Every structure is written in C-alpha cells, then in structure tokens.
Amino acid sequence: xxxxxxxxxxxxxxxxxxxxxxxxxxxxxxxxxxxxxxxxxxxxxxxxxxxxxxxxxxxxxxxxxxxxxxxxxxxxxxxxxxxxxxxxxxxxxxxxx
Amino acid sequence: xxxxxxxxxxxxxxxxxxxxxxxxxxxxxxxxxxxxxxxxxxxxxxxxxxxxxxxxxxxxxxxxxxxxxxxxxxxxxxxxxxxxxxxxxxxxxxxxxxxxxxxxxxxxxxxxxxxxxxxxxxxxxxxxxxxxxxxxx
Numbered sequence: 001x002x003x004x005x006x007x008x009x010x011x012x013x014x015x016x017x018x019x020x021x022x023x024x025x026x027x028x029x030x031x032x033x034x035x036x037x038x039x040x041x042x043x044x045x046x047x048x049x050x051x052x053x054x055x056x057x058x059x060x061x062x063x064x065x066x067x068x069x070x071x072x073x074x075x076x077x078x079x080x081x082x083x084x085x086x087x088x089x090x091x092x093x094x095x096x097x
Numbered sequence: 098x099x100x101x102x103x104x105x106x107x108x109x110x111x112x113x114x115x116x117x118x119x120x121x122x123x124x125x126x127x128x129x130x131x132x133x134x135x136x137x138x139x140x141x142x143x144x145x146x147x148x149x150x151x152x153x154x155x156x157x158x159x160x161x162x163x164x165x166x167x168x169x170x171x172x173x174x175x176x177x178x179x180x181x182x183x184x185x186x187x188x189x190x191x192x193x194x195x196x197x198x199x200x201x202x203x204x205x206x207x208x209x210x211x212x213x214x215x216x217x218x219x220x221x222x223x224x225x226x227x228x229x230x231x232x233x234x
Contacts, residue, residue: 011130014175016211022138025120029132085205086141 001045004058004065006097007036020094022085030061035097037061046080048073053096069096110146113233118145120210123224125157128164128214134225138207145202145231151195152181153224156188160219167213168223173206186219204234 005019007029017029017036024038042050052073056066078090085091107113122134139145152168167182178200181192202208210225 009133011132016131016133017129018133018136018209021136022207023118023136025135026122026124027132027134028124029129031129084140085138087205 001040001042001050001053002037003040003045003053004035004037004061004097006095007031007034020092022081022092028061033062035061044081044084046076049077049080049096056096065097110144110232111230115230115232118227118229118231120208120229121224121226122210122212123222123226125220125222126212126214127220128160128166128216128218129212131211131213134210134212134223136207136209137202137227137229137231139202139204139231139234141204142234143231144204144234145208145229146199147178147202147208147227147229148199149195149197150179150227151193151224152179152226153191153193153222154181154183155191155222156185157220157222158218159188160186160216162217163219164215164217165213166216166221168225169211169213170225170227171209171211172200173202173208178208184216202229 008020009015009017011017019038024040026039029036078093081092082090118137120135120137154168163186165184169180170178172178181194212223
C-alpha cells in the first residue's frame with residue numbers, strides 16, 4: 001500500500017535518504033519536508049497501521065497529517081517487522097508522517 | 098531389518114515456497130542527494146536469486162550546471178551490482194544497462210536501488226528495476 005513516511009538518512013556517503021523499512025519501492029521524496037511516499041508490501045503493514053493510513057489520506061508531501069501518528073502504532077509496526085523478518089529486535093522503526 | 102538412506106535432494110529453489118520480488122522505480126527528479134528508491138530484504142528464513150536487473154537514465158531538462166548523476170543497484174555488502182552514470186547536459190541523452198544471470202542474496206540481506214544527481218537545476222528521468230525470486234532457505 002502507498003504510505004507517506006518520515007524520511008531518514010543524510011544523503012551523504014553510506015547514509016542515503018530512505019524510508020526506514022526492510023522492503024519498499026517507488027520512493028518519491030521531499031527532502032525539505034522530510035517526507036516520502038513509498039509502496040510498502042501489505043504483508044509488512046499491521047492492520048492498525050493500515051487502518052490509520054486509510055483514515056488519514058494525504059495527497060502531497062507538504063501538507064501535515066490530519067492526525068498525528070500514535071506512538072503505540074509506531075511500536076506495533078516495529079514489533080511486527082521484527083517478528084516477520086525474525087530478527088528478534090526492532091531494526092526498523094517506520095513512522096507515518 | 099531394512100536399512101535405507103534418508104538423504105533426499107531438496108527441491109529446486111523455485112519450488113521452495115517461491116515469491117516474486119519486483120522492486121521498481123521510474124520517475125523524474127530534480128538534483129538530489131543519494132536516495133534509496135527501493136529495497137528488498139529477505140527474512141531470516143529466505144534467500145533470493147536476483148535473476149534480472151536494468152537501469153536507465155535520460156536527461157529530461159537542461160541543467161544550469163550539469164554534475165554527476167547516476168542510478169545504481171547495490172548488493173548486500175554495498176557493492177554496486179549495476180551502475181549507470183553520466184554528466185552530460187543534453188536533453189534526451191540516454192544511458193541504459195541491463196543484466197541477466199543471477200546473484201544470490203542470503204538470509205536477512207538486502208538489495209537496494211538508488212539515484213543521485215549533483216547537477217544544479219534540470220531534471221533527469223530514472224528507471225531502476227530488478228526481479229528476484231525469494232524462496233525458503
């Protein structure tokens with residue numbers, strides 16, 4: 001599903017601008033606002049996060065989110081990725097932005 | 098008593114719970130720092146054969162000053178598997194590369210597609226694509 005995410009990284013050396021997810025594609029960025037659209041596999045998105053994204057539609061990389069992304073959903077997403085990729089730790093901490 | 102061997106060949110990788118990975122980016126961008134356009138990561142129980150990859154870059158509009166611009170696909174240790182770069186200002190000037198054959202991406206490892214443009218002004222069109230089969234390790 002298409003999700004607007006917080007951009008991480010500096011764009012310098014081995015730290016490219018990116019979204020903090022293990023698998024994504026079709027990234028379009030706005031380095032000024034620090035946001036990016038990314039296509040994320042549905043299997044990597046827990047139901048609660050998917051529901052939040054559907055309830056808070058955004059059309060561009062500049063407008064603010066209608067509602068802030070709850071820390072509880074951020075934790076849920078990080079734990080979901082840690083389980084799915086079987087890492088035993090939350091290596092990725094994506095944030096809807 | 099009957100004694101036999103339990104040694105049985107495993108199915109070929111494409112018969113071990115295969116799923117296709119089709120990471121892609123195609124779009125136009127103004128000058129930007131190195132940006133990851135896609136990533137594919139294996140779970141701890143998967144490996145992946147990357148069996149095809151291609152990159153194209155075409156200058157779309159004239160820059161004020163043309164700098165280096167490129168697109169690349171990086172392997173698990175950060176080495177470029179494919180890379181196309183140029184610094185010309187001519188609109189429509191294309192560079193393309195494609196690769197067949199395979200690389201094996203091991204458990205929990207990733208491949209990424211990136212773009213970069215150090216020009217001032219102007220727009221470049223990028224296409225960065227790959228295809229892989231993820232399978233039960």
